[in-house]
Amino acid sequence: MSKSSGRTFFLRPQDMIGIAILAFILLVVLPLALDNFRLQFVGKYLTYAFVALGLVLCWGYAGILSLGQGVFFGLGGYCMAMFLKLEASSVENTKIQTTPGIPDFMDWNQITALPWFWEPFKSFAFSTVAVVLVPAFFALILGFALFKRRVGGVYFAIITQALAAIMTILIIGQQGYTGGINGITDLRTLHGWDIRTDSAKTILYFVCVGLLLACILLAFYVKSSKLGRILVAMRDKEDRVRFSGYDVASFKIFVFCLAAALSGIGGAMFALQVGFMSPSFVGIVPSIEMVIYTAVGGRLSILGAIYGTLLVNWAKTSFSESFPELWLFGLGGLFIAVVLIFPNGIAGLWQSYIAPRLGPLFGGAARRTTPPAATPPAAPSSGTAAPAAAE
Amino acid sequence: MSSKNDPTNTFSATRRKLLMGIAALPAVPVLASTGLFSTPAQAQAPATSAVNTTGLAVTDTEVTVGILHSVTGTMAISETGSVQAEKLAIEQINAMGGVLGRKIKFIQEDGASDWPTFAEKAKKLLVNDKVAAIMGCWTSASRKAVLPVVEQYNGMLYYPTFYEGLEQSKNVIYTGQEATQQILAGLDWVQKTKAGKTFYLIGSDYIWPRTSMKIARKHIEGHLKDSSVVGEEYFPLGHTQFNSVINKIKLKKPDVIYAAVVGGSNVAFYKQLKAAGIDLNKQTLLTISVTEDEIDGIGGENFAGAYSCMKYFQSLDNPNNKDFVAAFKKMWGEKTVIGDVTQAAYLGPWLWKFTVEKAGSFDIDKIAEASAGIEFTKAPEGYVKIHPNHHLWSKTRVGLAQPDGQFKVVFETPDLIEPDPFPKGYQ
Numbered sequence: 179m180s181k182s183s184g185r186t187f188f189l190r191p192q193d194m195i196g197i198a199i200l201a202f203i204l205l206v207v208l209p210l211a212l213d214n215f216r217l218q219f220v221g222k223y224l225t226y227a228f229v230a231l232g233l234v235l236c237w238g239y240a241g242i243l244s245l246g247q248g249v250f251f252g253l254g255g256y257c258m259a260m261f262l263k264l265e266a267s268s269v270e271n272t273k274i275q276t277t278p279g280i281p282d283f284m285d286w287n288q289i290t291a292l293p294w295f296w297e298p299f300k301s302f303a304f305s306t307v308a309v310v311l312v313p314a315f316f317a318l319i320l321g322f323a324l325f326k327r328r329v330g331g332v333y334f335a336i337i338t339q340a341l342a343a344i345m346t347i348l349i350i351g352q353q354g355y356t357g358g359i360n361g362i363t364d365l366r367t368l369h370g371w372d373i374r375t376d377s378a379k380t381i382l383y384f385v386c387v388g389l390l391l392a393c394i395l396l397a398f399y400v401k402s403s404k405l406g407r408i409l410v411a412m413r414d415k416e417d418r419v420r421f422s423g424y425d426v427a428s429f430k431i432f433v434f435c436l437a438a439a440l441s442g443i444g445g446a447m448f449a450l451q452v453g454f455m456s457p458s459f460v461g462i463v464p465s466i467e468m469v470i471y472t473a474v475g476g477r478l479s480i481l482g483a484i485y486g487t488l489l490v491n492w493a494k495t496s497f498s499e500s501f502p503e504l505w506l507f508g509l510g511g512l513f514i515a516v517v518l519i520f521p522n523g524i525a526g527l528w529q530s531y532i533a534p535r536l537g538p539l540f541g542g543a544a545r546r547t548t549p550p551a552a553t554p555p556a557a558p559s560s561g562t563a564a565p566a567a568a569e
Numbered sequence: 570m571s572s573k574n575d576p577t578n579t580f581s582a583t584r585r586k587l588l589m590g591i592a593a594l595p596a597v598p599v600l601a602s603t604g605l606f607s608t609p610a611q612a613q614a615p616a617t618s619a620v621n622t623t624g625l626a627v628t629d630t631e632v633t634v635g636i637l638h639s640v641t642g643t644m645a646i647s648e649t650g651s652v653q654a655e656k657l658a659i660e661q662i663n664a665m666g667g668v669l670g671r672k673i674k675f676i677q678e679d680g681a682s683d684w685p686t687f688a689e690k691a692k693k694l695l696v697n698d699k700v701a702a703i704m705g706c707w708t709s710a711s712r713k714a715v716l717p718v719v720e721q722y723n724g725m726l727y728y729p730t731f732y733e734g735l736e737q738s739k740n741v742i743y744t745g746q747e748a749t750q751q752i753l754a755g756l757d758w759v760q761k762t763k764a765g766k767t768f769y770l771i772g773s774d775y776i777w778p779r780t781s782m783k784i785a786r787k788h789i790e791g792h793l794k795d796s797s798v799v800g801e802e803y804f805p806l807g808h809t810q811f812n813s814v815i816n817k818i819k820l821k822k823p824d825v826i827y828a829a830v831v832g833g834s835n836v837a838f839y840k841q842l843k844a845a846g847i848d849l850n851k852q853t854l855l856t857i858s859v860t861e862d863e864i865d866g867i868g869g870e871n872f873a874g875a876y877s878c879m880k881y882f883q884s885l886d887n888p889n890n891k892d893f894v895a896a897f898k899k900m901w902g903e904k905t906v907i908g909d910v911t912q913a914a915y916l917g918p919w920l921w922k923f924t925v926e927k928a929g930s931f932d933i934d935k936i937a938e939a940s941a942g943i944e945f946t947k948a949p950e951g952y953v954k955i956h957p958n959h960h961l962w963s964k965t966r967v968g969l970a971q972p973d974g975q976f977k978v979v980f981e982t983p984d985l986i987e988p989d990p991f992p993k994g995y996q
Contacts, residue, residue: 215696218692219689274991283776286733286735286780287779288783347805350774350805350806351774351805353774353775353776358774358776359710359774359775359806360684360713360714360775360776361713361714363713363714363716363717364713364716364717374717453688453717454684454688454717456714458684458685495689498678498679498681498686499678502640502677502678503640503679505641505679506641
């Protein structure tokens with residue numbers, strides 16, 4: 179990876195400007211422009227942006243469409259929620275129960291002792307590690323089972339979707355252990371620090387933005403590395419990469435696990451900021467919604483996916499506030515517009531219409547090193563496959 | 570100030586001045602920032618600064634409440650009735666002059682059958698809109714999501730659905746029945762009149778059916794003579810294949826099928842029962858989850874002969890209910906049906922109005938305190954009263970389903986049943 183085409187740093191100038199603008203918007207503009215209440219919404223939306231980021235790598239670059247990212251979001255979220263729930267279920271908080279000291283929903287389901295797999299979640303360190311590793315491990319098993327057998331494309335998408343359905347049924351069915359359809363609710367404190375207050379939410383917002391920016395840098399790093407270019411090559415001509423001697427399955431497994439880990443972080447931040455976790459983030463519908471965020475933003479653009487997530491969620495909230503009975507039509511219209519009018523999403527619009535005119539501002543760098551996403555829709559694959567394969 | 574809970578105490582001019590004097594100091598910054606300067610111009614209405622010391626959306630002429638139900642998504646079918654009932658109650662209250670001289674204005678939000686959305690919208694209503702009360706939620710899951718929000722921001726939620734109990738909050742008034750109010754009397758009745766000895770329990774798989782069945786099982790095994798449970802099964806929400814359980818029912822031949830299947834699954838369940846040759850006129854079936862609303866989907870002919878255990882039926886024969894049904898149909902159309910929860914939702918705005926008037930204030934803390942003992946004599950279900958545990962005293966009734974989708978009331982408890990959200994011996 180150190181030999182990545184002679185470039186000493188993994189960010190191109192326009193990437194740095196893009197990240198700086200995003201950081202400025204998230205860290206300065208939004209906190210100043212929005213009141214506390216709206217800022218908390220943005221914080222919630224940003225947790226989905228982690229998933230969208232993973233999807234850009236996994237779907238946009240590597241061509242693996244996963245319709246089950248909600249599973250990983252949920253796993254990460256549940257790991258964090260279990261820790262927070264145990265802290266909220268202290269003996270004095272739950273003395274009204276038949277068995278004090280266990281989460282309330284267990285008591286309602288006649289469970290009298292904490293199940294063994296909940297025990298490790300009493301430790302914050304374990305829970306934090308689990309947020310990343312549990313989704314990644316799950317993705318590893320799935321990836322190993324499928325990619326090694328060369329299951330890909332539509333079949334893979336369908337299997338991930340089935341997985342999302344299975345996971346939901348499992349969580350709902352085992353309500354004594356998982357909280358069932360209600361989910362794990364009423365999370366209160368993190369090491370005695372009340373996460374429900376406005377000041378705590380503001381701090382969590384900045385933590386969330388910080389983590390997201392770190393993950394964005396990681397994504398840029400992966401994208402610009404040799405690994406990133408192999409992923410693109412795989413997407414466009416898988417056989418050619420395989421015949422060149424690369425183990426295609428391992429690369430796919432890696433990027434799938436990475437996307438899963440990113441989703442897990444998003445889920446954990448969600449549980450912290452919103453204060454609960456439920457199976458409604460795990461199923462098919464949320465998983466597909468997360469793909470839509472990525473599509474609206476532009477599946478080939480790391481930064482575009484973040485803006486896409488913010489835009490769709492903002493539209494969802496404001497449409498539904500203004501037109502409680504009609505808002506779904508507005509949202510549907512937005513999606514149709516994305517597919518028909520700008521198939522490469524917001525990032526595609528930006529790169530084909532706005533960026534060329536701003537070219538001189540970036541010292542011409544933007545035009546010389548055109549990223550794959552900027553390729554006009556007319557010839558999307560040939561332009562990207564050639565340089566990568568020639569590597 | 571202890572006399573504020575006395576409903577006979579009307580606001581005298583001196584008392585109002587006294588209250589204003591106390592309230593004005595802390596209220597000034599709040600009022601200034603929200604632009605709600607009070608002008609004590611209206612003779613009949615007490616000054617805003619006196620009745621609203623915590624910065625709620627109350628002006629001299631208006632008070633804002635929130636309506637928070639799903640109008641999109643899978644729960645929309647069930648929750649639409651509640652929205653309609655709440656809007657009807659608000660309109661009727663406004664026609665009578667409003668609450669403390671102020672007209673009720675409502676802000677409606679869509680929970681979209683999605684629990685986190687419910688929490689988000691509840692927060693918006695409380696933090697942004699500063700509503701004086703929220704009429705809302707339907708499923709237990711949505712209530713569980715909203716509960717921490719109303720407790721944190723000190724709001725007041727009027728929750729209409731019959732539910733599993735095991736909950737009590739300063740910030741919630743439960744206008745539906747908790748589990749024991751719905752289950753115990755119905756089981757006693759079915760054992761007595763139908764000689765029910767063996768019971769088969771079937772429910773959807775979530776907290777309400779499971780808790781209800783737990784209570785039902787304890788009651789059957791512990792309190793009913795020589796009775797037993799011969800089967801107990803749960804199915805995921807939205808499940809549509811009931812053939813295997815129907816075969817088991819045919820094998821075990823229980824005296825009573827006791828069902829708590831909810832939502833769209835009901836349609837499949839009752840149609841498949843009929844298709845399998847189980848005639849509900851011969852096989853006793855008692856359900857706690859089918860109201861007139863659900864029969865709309867199931868089809869009256871598929872459900873006729875079954876018994877439903879509720880506190881309200883549209884066919885109740887009393888003058889209050891006749892007025893209510895007529896007003897409801899006038900506002901929402903001849904074809905609408907009114908189920909148990911719809912009626913409970915109708916109680917919400919009224920109970921809130923009476924509580925505010927008793928407390929002489931819109932302040933949440935004062936309402937929470939004043940709620941105990943509030944009566945609504947003109948309730949469609951009859952007389953209701955709020956218990957200190959914030960649930961309602963109510964009757965249990967059993968209705969026999971007719972082919973036209975209505976119920977014939979065949980049993981009603983003589984007295985109101987005390988709400989007991991944490992029943993001893995049933996946990």
